[in-house]
Each structure stands twice: as structure tokens, then as C-alpha cells.
Amino acid sequence: MNFIESLNASWEKSASLLCVGLDPDPEKFPARLSGCHDAIFRFCVEIVDATADLVCCFKPQIAHFSAHRAETQLEDLIAYIHLNYPEIPVILDAKRGDIGSTAERYAAEAFIRYAADAVTVNPYMGGDSIAPYLAYPDKGIALLCRTSNPGSGDLQLLDTGGMKLYERVARLAADKWNSNRQCALVVGATYPAEIARIREITGDLPLLVPGIGAQGGDLRSTVEAGCATRGTGLIINSSRAILYADSVDPAGGARKAAREMRDAINRYRAPAPTVP
Amino acid sequence: MNFIESLNASWEKSASLLCVGLDPDPEKFPARLSGCHDAIFRFCVEIVDATADLVCCFKPQIAHFSAHRAETQLEDLIAYIHLNYPEIPVILDAKRGDIGSTAERYAAEAFIRYAADAVTVNPYMGGDSIAPYLAYPDKGIALLCRTSNPGSGDLQLLDTGGMKLYERVARLAADKWNSNRQCALVVGATYPAEIARIREITGDLPLLVPGIGAQGGDLRSTVEAGCATRGTGLIINSSRAILYADSVDPAGGARKAAREMRDAINRYRAPAPTVP
Numbered sequence: 375m376n377f378i379e380s381l382n383a384s385w386e387k388s389a390s391l392l393c394v395g396l397d398p399d400p401e402k403f404p405a406r407l408s409g410c411h412d413a414i415f416r417f418c419v420e421i422v423d424a425t426a427d428l429v430c431c432f433k434p435q436i437a438h439f440s441a442h443r444a445e446t447q448l449e450d451l452i453a454y455i456h457l458n459y460p461e462i463p464v465i466l467d468a469k470r471g472d473i474g475s476t477a478e479r480y481a482a483e484a485f486i487r488y489a490a491d492a493v494t495v496n497p498y499m500g501g502d503s504i505a506p507y508l509a510y511p512d513k514g515i516a517l518l519c520r521t522s523n524p525g526s527g528d529l530q531l532l533d534t535g536g537m538k539l540y541e542r543v544a545r546l547a548a549d550k551w552n553s554n555r556q557c558a559l560v561v562g563a564t565y566p567a568e569i570a571r572i573r574e575i576t577g578d579l580p581l582l583v584p585g586i587g588a589q590g591g592d593l594r595s596t597v598e599a600g601c602a603t604r605g606t607g608l609i610i611n612s613s614r615a616i617l618y619a620d621s622v623d624p625a626g627g628a629r630k631a632a633r634e635m636r637d638a639i640n641r642y643r644a645p646a647p648t649v650p
Numbered sequence: 651m652n653f654i655e656s657l658n659a660s661w662e663k664s665a666s667l668l669c670v671g672l673d674p675d676p677e678k679f680p681a682r683l684s685g686c687h688d689a690i691f692r693f694c695v696e697i698v699d700a701t702a703d704l705v706c707c708f709k710p711q712i713a714h715f716s717a718h719r720a721e722t723q724l725e726d727l728i729a730y731i732h733l734n735y736p737e738i739p740v741i742l743d744a745k746r747g748d749i750g751s752t753a754e755r756y757a758a759e760a761f762i763r764y765a766a767d768a769v770t771v772n773p774y775m776g777g778d779s780i781a782p783y784l785a786y787p788d789k790g791i792a793l794l795c796r797t798s799n800p801g802s803g804d805l806q807l808l809d810t811g812g813m814k815l816y817e818r819v820a821r822l823a824a825d826k827w828n829s830n831r832q833c834a835l836v837v838g839a840t841y842p843a844e845i846a847r848i849r850e851i852t853g854d855l856p857l858l859v860p861g862i863g864a865q866g867g868d869l870r871s872t873v874e875a876g877c878a879t880r881g882t883g884l885i886i887n888s889s890r891a892i893l894y895a896d897s898v899d900p901a902g903g904a905r906k907a908a909r910e911m912r913d914a915i916n917r918y919r920a921p922a923p924t925v926p
Contacts, residue, residue, distance in 0.1 A: 397752070437748065437755035441763060445721055469747050471772050472713065473799040475890075476673070476743075479713035487717060496747050498774040498794055500801030518774055523749040525776030528822065532810040539808065539815070546804065614751075 377492045377514030378555050380463045381580055384430045385606040387461060389647040390636045391597075394425050394628070395467070395584070395613030396434040396451070400442065402618050414439065415447035417624065419454055421617055424625035425632040426459045431609050433582075435467040452488050463491040465516060465582065465609070471496030477506040485510050492516055494560060494582070497543050501551055514556045519543045519572060522562025522585030540568070541575060548576040558582055558609070566595035578602040580609060586635070587615030593635075597642035605643040610635075653768045653790030654831050656739045657856055660706045661882040663737060665923040667873075668912045670701050670904070671743070671860070671889030672710040672727070676718065678894050690715065691723035693900065695730055697893055700901035701908040702735045707885050709858075711743040728764050739767040741792060741858065741885070747772030753782040761786050768792055770836060770858070773819050777827055790832045795819045795848060798838025798861030816844070817851060824852040834858055834885070842871035854878040856885060862911070863891030869911075873918035881919040886911075 375383065385391065398414045400407075407413040422432060432455055439448040452464050466488055470480040484493035484507070492514035495504055507515045520530055520540040530540040537545070547557045559576065561569050563585035572581065581600050586593060593610075600608045612635055620627020640647055651659065661667065674690045676683075683689040698708060708731055715724040728740050742764055746756040760769040760783070768790035771780055783791045796806055796816040806816040813821070823833045835852065837845050839861035848857065857876050862869060869886075876884045888911055896903025916923055 399751070435752055435755075437746075437752050437759060440721070441755040441758040443721065443763065445716070445719070467752075469772075470713075471745050471747065471774075471794075473797065473801075475675075476711055476713050479711075479717040482717040483713060487719065496745070496772045496774050498747075498772050498805055499797050499799060500804030500806070502799050502801035518747075521749065521775050523775060523778050525749075525778035528776030529774055529815065529818065530776070532815065532818065534808040534810055534815070539805065539810070542805065542808065 376512045376556065377463060378580065380491060381430070381609070382606070384461055384463055388427070388430050389640070389649045390428055390430050391606065391608045391610050391639050391643070392429050392632060392636045393431040393433050393465070393582070393609045393611040394421065394429050394616055394632060395611045396421065396432060397438045397613040397617065399438065402621065404622060404624060412447055414442060414444045415450050418451050420625040421628045422455055422459070424629040425616065426462060428629070428632045428636045429462065431463050431465055433465045433467050433611055435613070449488060452490060456489060465492045465494065466490035467494045469494045469496050469518060471499050471503055473499055473503050477503055481506045481510065485513050492558065494518065497546070501546070504551060508554060508556050511554060514558060516558040516560050516582045517543060517547050519547065519559040520561050520565060520568050522564045526562065541571065544572045544575045548579050552579070560584065561600070563592070563596045563610070566592065566599040569596060570599035573600055573602065573607070578607055580607055582609045582611060584611045586610055587612040593638055594642050597639055601643055605645050605647060610639055652788045652832065653739060654856065656767060657706070657885070658882070660737055660739055664703070664706050665916070665925045666704055666706050666912045667882065667884045667886050667915050667919070668705050668908060669707040669709050669741070669858070669885045669887040670697065670705050670892050670908060671887045672697065672708060673714045673889040673893065675714065678897065680898060680900060688723055690718060690720045691726050694727050696901040697904045698731055698735070700905040701892065702738060704905070704908045704912045705738065707739050707741055709741045709743050709887055711889070725764060728766060732765060741768045741770065742766035743770045745770045745772050745794060747775050747779055749775055749779050753779055757782045757786065761789050768834065770794065773822070777822070780827060784830060784832050787830060790834060792834040792836050792858045793819060793823050795823065795835040796837050796841060796844050798840045802838065817847065820848045820851045824855050828855070836860065837876070839868070839872045839886070842868065842875040845872060846875035849876055849878065849883070854883055856883055858885045858887060860887045862886055863888040869914055870918050873915055877919055881921050881923060886915055
């Protein structure tokens with residue numbers, strides 16, 4: 375199965391659109407992990423085990439590993455997910471963007487070294503900067519389109535002859551760049567009207583939506599604006615609101631927060647899924 | 651000294667606008683390095699030692715390390731350059747782009763873990779995505795503006811109300827985002843007319859110019875279009891054409907190629923510098 379097929383199967387099996395973002399922050403770990411040489415791996419494994427039946431995807435964020443010299447722990451974490459939860463796709467959040475031989479190296483990093491199923495990529499350098507990722511036919515990319523931060527409008531909202539820049543990116547990702555059906559888009563939950571516009575442009579393209587929880591997006595309007603046909607099409611990411619819900623019992627807190635968020639999302643899906 | 655001051659001092663001392671890009675490719679290393687556990691570090695050190703008196707900067711490209719699980723060798727390489735050639739700034743080519751706590755982690759990766767003097771950054775996510783780098787007052791960023799690849803026009807050439815997208819980025823980098831004078835721009839050598847336009851917009855902002863050598867940019871028109879007042883303002887990068895000039899004697903080949911390129915660049919500078 376390629377990435378999009380795996381994602382469809384995972385949406386179906388989990389009855390969840392929730393993605394848990396793995397953004398480990400050692401300063402927020404419980405005291406019992408202090409001093410462990412692989413505390414980042416252990417913390418993330420606790421979260422993964424506590425939430426695996428509640429999610430459609432996991433999304434480790436690479437900077438939270440690389441800033442701590444923890445690349446090996448990231449390799450081990452993704453291997454752990456594949457081994458124990460082979461039906462759950464892993465999206466490596468790296469937002470890479472480069473060309474030619476360098477993009478080939480980034481693709482090798484994401485897909486060979488880390489064995490991710492998909493990677494987030496920045497579209498600013500254009501079509502040939504994403505081609506090296508698409509050369510892996512079973513893998514996917516999630517292209518930045520309309521991000522959830524206050525400054526995202528500096529470029530993304532510029533009018534480019536009747537279409538905003540992010541709408542151009544959505545169209546390129548849905549048409550010209552998606553000949554092998556490998557593309558998804560990153561669209562912040564802070565702008566539901568724009569999610570609706572992107573859904574209109576892209577048909578059933580998967581949308582990876584950060585900004586729920588700590589960043590304050592409105593869940594109902596996000597789900598209603600973003601769902602594709604059959605009530606899927608969204609990968610709704612939450613990181614901090616799940617990982618750090620309970621500072622003493624991260625696994626218990628994460629499970630409770632993830633279950634609540636999955637259920638809240640499902641209330642607004644049409645048709646509503648049957649939770650296993 | 652902050653990054654821009656170091657760069658000015660380095661241009662002055664070296665009488666060179668050449669930057670050697672450290673893009674190690676183990677498949678192109680000489681046979682004597684095969685089997686070495688730190689072949690990437692050793693190869694790069696040979697190149698650094700052979701060219702240090704001919705360059706204004708070094709620019710290691712991180713994907714060429716991370717795809718080979720060689721982060722430690724990258725740390726060691728940058729430490730080696732700082733120790734042995736403390737006057738030469740190191741630009742980490744990583745093209746990162748993210749927000750909030752994640753961008754803080756990327757900044758920590760570049761400036762604390764790797765101790766780079768500057769890092770390349772993607773502007774697509776807007777002003778708040780670059781703020782965490784600018785929070786290090788002695789460090790710099792080189793923002794992608796007009797890149798040298800064929801697909802770069804997909805977004806960068808879009809007309810945004812009388813200015814192309816890359817011109818908007820140039821203006822933001824020169825004005826709104828540069829309050830503490832920490833910004834440079836990445837501008838491909840394949841478009842000299844656009845280098846001239848960017849120079850016009852940005853005054854004396856440093857321009858990091860890839861695309862010389864293997865990518866085929868024209869040196870004379872690049873230098874004439876891009877030099878700032880006093881014949882500086884350019885960081886002209888060459889990677890493969892220097893690193894792999896001689897497959898048997900990489901150091902000798904690199905020195906010869908770097909000297910030729912430095913001299914060729916200097917022929918077109920006005921005023922011409924006095925080489926030490």
C-alpha cells in the first residue's frame with residue numbers, strides 16, 4: 375500500500391481523524407525519566423502505547439529530537455511504531471525544502487534512514503524541489519499551504535492575480551504535482567474559511583491540520599469545513615495538549631485527552647463513524 | 651562580532667567572495683577513505699585545510715550528513731573550522747522553516763548544537779517563523795529569495811500586485827525583518843538580471859549565491875550584478891566543482907579549483923581587491 379492507501383485504511387480502521395504530534399520536550403517529562411539516556415524515546419513510547427487505538431497517524435517533529443542530539447531515539451521510535459502498530463502511518467514533520475542532489479539526501483533521510491511513510495515539505499522552491507520525494511512511489515508528502523501562525527499571511531495571503539498564494543499551492547498540489555496521488559497539504563486550523571476554500575480546490579486531498587489545542591483553532595468549524603466525502607480527508611494534529619495533559623501521569627493524561635479529542639472530532643463528522 | 655561584522659571582516663581579510671559548500675558524497679571519496687568510520691569528517695577537513703585561505707565562508711549542507719547518520723561528524727567539522735580558522739564564518743545550509751517552539755528547537759540545533767554562525771531559512775511561513783533565529787543577536791540567517799533551480803519560478807515569479815514574490819521577500823528581508831542587521835538572502839546565480847533587481851531593493855544586504863559551477867551560472871554577470879559598494883556583498887558558493895575536481899587528490903584539486911574561482915570572481919569586482 376502507498377501512503378494515501380494506508381491513510382485511508384487507517385481512517386477506516388481507527389474511526390479517528392486524530393493525529394498525535396510527538397514533540398518531546400525533556401523539561402516537561404516526569405521526574406522518573408530524568409537521567410535516562412533514552413528519556414525522549416521512552417516518553418514518546420508511553421504516549422504511543424497510550425493513544426495508538428485512538429489515532430489515524432503519528433507525527434514526530436524532528437527538531438525536537440535533533441536539538442537534543444536524539445536522532446537515534448527518533449529512528450528507534452519510528453521503528454517501534456512500525457513494529458507494534460504497523461497499520462498506523464508515520465508522518466515525519468521536517469518541513470524540508472531543497473533541490474537536486476540535496477533534496478535526494480533529505481528524501482533518503484526521511485524515507486530510508488527514518489522509514490517515515492510521509493514527510494512535510496516546504497513548496498517555496500517549486501516543483502523540482504518535491505520531485506525527489508515523489509520518486510518513492512509508496513511514500514507521501516504533506517506540503518505547507520496555509521499555516522497556523524500569525525505571520526503566515528506575510529507571503530501566503532498575497533494576491534497572485536486573482537488567487538492567493540496558498541490557493542496556488544493548493545492547486546499545484548492537487549493537480550500538477552500529484553500525478554501519482556502522493557500529496558497532502560498542511561492547513562492551519564486557525565482559518566476554517568480557508569480550509570473550506572482549500573477543500574473546494576483540492577477535492578478529496580488529505581489535509582494535515584495543526585493548530586488544534588494549544589494553538590486555539592475551533593474544532594467544529596475545522597471539521598465541518600475540512601472533511602472530504604465519506605467524512606474523512608482530515609489528519610487533525612494535536613501535540614502539546616495531549617503530550618503534556620498530565621505532568622505526573624503523561625500516558626494516562628494523553629489517553630484521556632486523545633479520547634476526548636477523537637470523540638469531539640467525530641461528533642462533527644458526516645457521516646459519523648462507528649467507533650470500534 | 652555578530653555574523654554580518656564577521657562576514658565583513660572575512661571579506662576584507664581573505665580578499666575573496668568564494669564560499670566552499672561542504673556537500674560530502676561518500677560515493678565520490680577516494681578509495682583510501684573507504685571503511686573509515688569518520689570518512690565524511692576527514693574528507694571535509696582535507697577540503698577545509700586546502701581552501702581556508704581562499705574563502706570568505708564555509709557552508710556545510712546538513713542533508714549530506716544526516717542522510718548518512720553523520721551528525722556527530724558535522725558537529726566535529728564545524729568545531730574544527732572554528733578552532734583552526736576562527737575568522738571564517740560557517741553558514742549551516744539547512745533551509746529550515748517552522749514556527750514557535752519548533753523554530754526555537756531548529757535555532758538551538760543550528761546555533762547551539764552545531765555552533766554555526768548563520769543558517770539558511772525558508773521564508774514561506776512568514777516573519778514569526780524567523781524570529782526565533784533572530785533572537786540570537788550574534789547570529790545570522792540567509793533567507794531563500796530567488797533560488798537557482800528550474801522550478802523556482804512556480805511560486806517565486808508569481809506577480810503579487812506589481813512585485814514578484816521573490817522581490818517581496820527581498821524587501822521584507824531588507825526592511826521589516828532586518829531590524830538588527832542579521833539577514834542575508836539566497837539568490838541563484840542563474841538569473842543575473844534578478845540579482846541586480848535584488849541588489850537594488852536591498853542596498854548592501856549580503857547575498858549568498860549558489861549555482862556557480864555545477865549549476866552553470868555565469869560568473870561575470872553574477873559579480874557585476876550582485877556586488878555591493880566596496881566590491882563585497884556576495885558570498886558565491888561552489889560545492890561539487892571544488893570538492894570533486896580531482897577524484898584521486900581531492901585536496902589538491904579543491905585548492906586549484908578554489909583559487910581559480912576566487913581569482914575569476916576578483917577579476918570582475920570593482921574595486922578589485924588586493925589579494926594577501
